[in-house]
Amino acid sequence: MAVYTHLGAEDLAQLVAQYDVGELVSFKGIAEGVSNSNWLVETTQGRFVLTMYERRIETADLPFFLGLLDHLSAAGCPVPRTIHDRAGDAWRMVGDKAVALIEFLPGLSPSHPSAAQAHAVGSALARMHGAAGDFPTQRENRLAPPDALAILQDCGEAALAAIDPQLPAILDTGAEIVAAWPNDLPQSVIHSDLFPDNVLMLGDRVTGMIDFYFACNGAMAYDLAVTHAAWCFDETGRNCDRNLGHALVEGYESVRPLEDRERAALPLLAEGACLRFIASRAQDWLETPADALVRRKDPMEFMRRLEFYRANGQGAFA
Amino acid sequence: MAVYTHLGAEDLAQLVAQYDVGELVSFKGIAEGVSNSNWLVETTQGRFVLTMYERRIETADLPFFLGLLDHLSAAGCPVPRTIHDRAGDAWRMVGDKAVALIEFLPGLSPSHPSAAQAHAVGSALARMHGAAGDFPTQRENRLAPPDALAILQDCGEAALAAIDPQLPAILDTGAEIVAAWPNDLPQSVIHSDLFPDNVLMLGDRVTGMIDFYFACNGAMAYDLAVTHAAWCFDETGRNCDRNLGHALVEGYESVRPLEDRERAALPLLAEGACLRFIASRAQDWLETPADALVRRKDPMEFMRRLEFYRANGQGAFA
Numbered sequence: 176m177a178v179y180t181h182l183g184a185e186d187l188a189q190l191v192a193q194y195d196v197g198e199l200v201s202f203k204g205i206a207e208g209v210s211n212s213n214w215l216v217e218t219t220q221g222r223f224v225l226t227m228y229e230r231r232i233e234t235a236d237l238p239f240f241l242g243l244l245d246h247l248s249a250a251g252c253p254v255p256r257t258i259h260d261r262a263g264d265a266w267r268m269v270g271d272k273a274v275a276l277i278e279f280l281p282g283l284s285p286s287h288p289s290a291a292q293a294h295a296v297g298s299a300l301a302r303m304h305g306a307a308g309d310f311p312t313q314r315e316n317r318l319a320p321p322d323a324l325a326i327l328q329d330c331g332e333a334a335l336a337a338i339d340p341q342l343p344a345i346l347d348t349g350a351e352i353v354a355a356w357p358n359d360l361p362q363s364v365i366h367s368d369l370f371p372d373n374v375l376m377l378g379d380r381v382t383g384m385i386d387f388y389f390a391c392n393g394a395m396a397y398d399l400a401v402t403h404a405a406w407c408f409d410e411t412g413r414n415c416d417r418n419l420g421h422a423l424v425e426g427y428e429s430v431r432p433l434e435d436r437e438r439a440a441l442p443l444l445a446e447g448a449c450l451r452f453i454a455s456r457a458q459d460w461l462e463t464p465a466d467a468l469v470r471r472k473d474p475m476e477f478m479r480r481l482e483f484y485r486a487n488g489q490g491a492f493a
Numbered sequence: 494m495a496v497y498t499h500l501g502a503e504d505l506a507q508l509v510a511q512y513d514v515g516e517l518v519s520f521k522g523i524a525e526g527v528s529n530s531n532w533l534v535e536t537t538q539g540r541f542v543l544t545m546y547e548r549r550i551e552t553a554d555l556p557f558f559l560g561l562l563d564h565l566s567a568a569g570c571p572v573p574r575t576i577h578d579r580a581g582d583a584w585r586m587v588g589d590k591a592v593a594l595i596e597f598l599p600g601l602s603p604s605h606p607s608a609a610q611a612h613a614v615g616s617a618l619a620r621m622h623g624a625a626g627d628f629p630t631q632r633e634n635r636l637a638p639p640d641a642l643a644i645l646q647d648c649g650e651a652a653l654a655a656i657d658p659q660l661p662a663i664l665d666t667g668a669e670i671v672a673a674w675p676n677d678l679p680q681s682v683i684h685s686d687l688f689p690d691n692v693l694m695l696g697d698r699v700t701g702m703i704d705f706y707f708a709c710n711g712a713m714a715y716d717l718a719v720t721h722a723a724w725c726f727d728e729t730g731r732n733c734d735r736n737l738g739h740a741l742v743e744g745y746e747s748v749r750p751l752e753d754r755e756r757a758a759l760p761l762l763a764e765g766a767c768l769r770f771i772a773s774r775a776q777d778w779l780e781t782p783a784d785a786l787v788r789r790k791d792p793m794e795f796m797r798r799l800e801f802y803r804a805n806g807q808g809a810f811a
Contacts, residue, residue, distance in 0.1 A: 183604030286501030
């Protein structure tokens with residue numbers, strides 16, 4: 176939640192002049208994005224988000240991320256278009272950093288989603304999976320269960336125990352998840368990080384799915400399981416709202432019915448989703464000083480979700 | 494540059510419903526403001542900035558700050574209006590914090606102002622001084638030279654020397670400024686912090702003067718001197734752009750000619766302006782850990798300006 180790079184008005188006006196979007200009227204650094212800087216940019220022709228890629232995301236991945244936005248948007252998905260510059264390029268360099276100008280979409284991210292909102296998000300996710308099926312560029316999931324387990328093993332048992340005495344159990348549980356992981360489920364491009372923060376809504380309508388920077392090729396049912404883990408619990412992970420979960424899956428299936436083997440795999444896929452967030456949160460926790468301004472996210476919030484999925488199996492989705 | 498408080502979409506929608514501004518469509522935390530949180534809020538009827546007062550500014554001062562915006566805006570100054578809620582109040586409480594909804598103004602803050610822009614800012618400042626003359630509420634300047642000197646004395650010579658070996662000289666210089674300070678110059682409400690960051694422009698036109706949270710009663714010529722120190726130097730304070738300074742004063746005088754005693758006092762007033770920024774920067778420097786994410790502003794940038802004004806006297810404005 177920060178703007179890492181200073182961009183002056185004159186710099187930005189010059190940059191915007193490289194696009195056919197009218198003249199710069201206003202811009203504000205916005206407190207979004209963890210690994211990039213974002214500005215809300217207004218021109219005489221419209222509003223846009225300018226993203227500067229500060230780290231983590233390598234320029235090599237931009238054809239995938241930005242091309243995907245265009246592909247999904249052209250297919251009618253509520254996804255912001257990439258604005259191409261006068262030379263047709265989807266991104267430009269400002270100094271040594273890549274920047275992209277992206278369509279601004281209205282909408283609000285629900286903090287306390289309703290079942291109707293979860294239903295709409297399920298439908299939007301299924302439509303996205305359908306539309307992404309013929310996207311030609313590939314990107315592998317770098318946070319699949321074996322990757323997540325490796326991150327946790329690198330953290331080490333002692334460091335994990337220092338975060339929470341219950342946390343090291345994830346090493347054994349993670350190995351079980353990896354061993355049982357299905358690799359033959361129907362694939363598409365998946366968002367893989369569709370938290371409420373990454374969805375814009377007006378009432379019960381999805382007006383935007385954003386922040387595709389973890390998108391990759393993967394099992395569609397896994398993406399649904401990620402979304403279930405992200406939407407259907409209170410923040411602590413202690414309480415699952417089964418009505419919300421039911422509405423989410425129902426919304427998904429109203430567009431794309433799950434195959435039996437996908438439905439059977441959902442609890443395990445949800446465990447894998449939790450493993451991924453436990454790993455990234457544990458890593459961030461250990462890399463972030465306790466007194467940093469950034470709030471560290473507690474990996475235990477996903478340990479509790481994982482326990483819920485293990486304890487309830489298919490019942491978690493009933 | 495941060496958003497200190499989390500406000501969810503539902504909280505904000507509820508808050509916005511207390512105003513006659515239509516329905517909430519979008520909001521983004523913006524990276525502006527040091528002692529408050531700000532959101533750019535869009536409704537079906539327009540755009541607004543929601544400010545949450547986090548610290549420093551006491552609720553007791555809000556009638557002054559928010560009333561001043563309304564007073565100046567009604568007089569045709571490019572200043573954002575305060576939006577009053579359905580009960581007519583200029584601010585509301587959210588938990589234990591005051592919030593105000595303020596008109597959004599377009600425009601860009603110049604990083605490298607031109608002489609034409611400095612001229613326009615001078616004129617806008619003079620018009621503001623004229624319009625504020627009959628504003629009935631009072632607020633004293635809490636960073637007048639005696640206050641600034643007291644802050645520096647509280648820092649202590651050793652701590653100042655640790656920032657820069659040249660800095661402790663400000664204690665003697667500051668005492669001289671306090672002793673010579675004129676208290677009988679023509680008064681109005683002054684902005685007293687009109688850095689380029691606090692001005693919005695489209696081309697050479699001032700579309701907004703913002704961030705009045707240091708506004709107070711004071712000498713109008715002092716405000717012009719603050720603006721000179723804020724606009725007419727490079728960031729280091731080593732180089733004064735006299736063309737810019739000349740345009741600024743000329744713009745001011747095109748609306749409100751200075752009295753002879755004001756013009757005579759300008760160099761001393763500018764020294765007092767520097768003293769004020771040296772004091773607040775030294776204090777912030779000593780209170781901010783060296784490894785904090787917030788960039789500390791170097792008080793020496795204003796020591797150099799102060800030296801320029803002392804060395805050049807009236808020549809600084811010629």
